[in-house]
Amino acid sequence: MSGTARSAGAASFAAARDYLLTHREDYGKARLGFRWPRPTEFNWALDWFDTIGQRHDRPALWIVEDDDSEQILTFGQLSRRSNQLANWLRSHGVARGDRLLLMLGNQVELWESILAAMKLGTVIIPATQMLGPDDLRDRVERGKVRHVLTTADDTGKFAEVPGDYTRIAVGGPVTGWQDYADSAAAGEEFTPDGTTRADDTLLLYFTSGTTARPKLVEHTHMSYPVGHLSTMYWIGLEPGDVHLNISSPGWAKHAWSNFFAPWNAEATVFVYNYKRFDAERLLHHMERCRITSFCAPPTVWRMLIQADLRTLRTPPKKVVGAGEPLNPEVIEQVREAWGVTIRDGFGQTESSVQIANTPGQPVKPGSMGRPLPGFDVELIEPVTGKPSEEGEICLKLDPRPVGLMVGYADDAERTADVMRDGYYHTGDVGSRDADGYITYVGRADDVFKASDYRISPFELESVLLEHEAVAEAAVVPSPHPVRLAVPKAYVVLARGYAPDRATALSLLRFARERLASYKRVRRLEFTDLPKTISGKIRRVELRNRERDLHDHGGNGSSAEFREEDFPELKSS
Known part of the structure; x- marks a missing residue:
């Protein structure tokens, strides 16, 4: 040159x-x-x-x-x-x-x-x-x-x-x-x-x-x-x-x-x-x-x-x-x-x-x-x-x-x-929006429908991350016989918090108070998150896991907490 x-x-x-x-x-x-x-x-x-x-x-x-x-x-x-x-x-x-x-x-x-x-x-x-x-x-x-x-x-x-x-x-x-x-x-x-x-x-x-x-x-x-x-x-x-x-x-x-x-x-x-x-x-x-x-x-x-x-x-x-x-x-x-x-x-x-x-x-x-x-x-x-x-x-x-x-x-x-x-x-x-600002919704293959509503995992995860007990969270669709799917959160807890019923209730209530009814997190599980070598969450692995767990109308994991398991949420 x-x-x-x-x-x-x-x-x-x-x-x-x-x-x-x-x-x-x-x-x-x-x-x-x-x-x-x-x-x-x-x-x-x-x-x-x-x-x-x-x-x-x-x-x-x-x-x-x-x-x-x-x-x-x-x-x-x-x-x-x-x-x-x-x-x-x-x-x-x-x-x-x-x-x-x-x-x-x-x-x-x-x-x-x-x-x-x-x-x-x-x-x-x-x-x-x-x-x-x-x-x-x-x-x-x-x-x-x-x-x-x-x-x-x-x-x-x-x-x-x-x-x-x-x-x-x-x-x-x-x-x-x-x-x-x-x-x-x-x-x-x-x-x-x-x-x-x-x-x-x-x-x-x-x-x-x-x-x-x-x-x-x-x-x-x-x-x-x-x-x-x-x-x-x-x-x-x-x-x-x-x-x-x-x-x-x-x-x-x-x-x-x-x-x-x-x-x-x-x-x-x-x-x-x-x-x-x-x-x-x-x-x-x-x-x-x-x-x-x-x-x-x-x-x-x-x-x-x-x-x-x-x-x-x-x-x-x-x-x-x-x-x-x-x-x-x-x-x-x-x-x-x-x-x-x-x-x-x-x-x-x-x-x-x-x-x-x-x-x-x-x-x-x-x-x-x-x-x-x-x-x-x-x-x-x-x-x-x-x-x-x-x-x-x-x-x-x-x-x-x-x-x-x-x-x-x-x-x-x-x-x-x-x-x-x-x-x-x-x-x-x-x-x-009208001013040309763009808001991230999620990966095209991560966005899902629940009761015919489009759900952005990122929006729900952002709410959960505001709770002091949550270190990381990933939301995926969990199969449901009526709604097609409901939002389920896989949660990594911050130090000092126990993966028990009380923590689950606190998180479900917290999300319930901050999200529209159709966006509610209705199931959650405390666990580590699968990630790529660069640290990105592999939601596809979690989605596949949910499908396998609930295939043919079966139940979810024994470690899963569901909204319907908490009568106290009905009055909140």
Whole structure:
């Protein structure tokens, strides 16, 4: 790729980024005037990241360990280190178009490796360290992996994973594996071997598989690096911010907020590696390191509010949540303590953020906001296939948003299905109000009917989570001879609460007082929840369990509590 081509791609990217920064709190202007840059040639690591270090040498990555030790690397240092690594990897046969399975923790080598692979034009398959040999065998085989880069501690998992792939270990020499530390002797100047086209494959993500075998999501050198301009805009990131995102490597959200979005904004990526979550310790480091921007999944937010949030004297001004919508109690407690409102955002492994509450705009309780600049969203009614005020959240494909995947690798049939009729179909259901705000209803295959009423599991779960005894909840349809189905809640209790009749009565009464009669939780069971490896609840497993338990008119579990078992509820 010539310097002119690199400059053209970088210039269009920078112009689009600067437009969003300029209108960071003016949703109307950002929506109206933003246009996706669409360069034909673009390598984000070479054309964007490396140039930041040339302009100034701010901290790019700040990692604090559980023992309070820390590492801080500038944009320039990471640029040079990734050049060394790219040169060394090339000498070991890692080439353009090859597929590299990358399985590291939140350590400096992870960021170095992503940048180096991008510079080489190598396709990255991110993997969480929680994977076992069976999952890794599937990824190596279906992902057509040519190279594996992992920690020395995890190399043993690959003893049961056949394949002729290069083996590279971080953290010490391992017999039969190349030692990553040797890359430090390579040269600091890197010359690409050719052009990186913007539509070349960059990332292949295995989804977490809540309903089926993980899909293989394909992203390009444009769809994630450029697409995450929307994520930068949602969070409100600016040059000089110190952004903390609680996320594990291997999942798309890590690339969203621990890589592309903050570095698009020239902000610092901050990571706190803890062995066990400790809210007080987290707040201490947020104060000490002056965190200005914070993103966490609902589970972390729910644990965080158990601590005294007011101990954080300089709270971040930008706070967001993603993964699942947050319940109102969490949002209110954070607002009271920090004077800021947590802003939800909606996206998928398949895309950058599509819908969100953006900085400077009113936040409506329960709503995840409005379509982001560059995304045209329709709610498609499933029966008629027409736009409606409630329906499946879909993205218009004309013009196609840059932040959307190419499709599912090696699965043309599934790709065609989700890209049908001029829309990308998310599989999620939402409702839109008169002001254009969209509220999440649930997964299309999670929403069910009871007595001919549509029930959103998320709405009922949000109510249950407001009860102090509930740590987690999942609502699914439980077969009923008259109503077709009734809502049943599977509940994980908070510490100190017993799974007994008294707790069940308290929860059923609590939900009864806060929900319309047709939405009542009429059955519940105290148990652990089945989850994917990324922590998402597998409601499909619970639905199937209910069908099996009640097949042919049979009874439910002996651990199940039913509304009709409590005469005292009839008078309440």
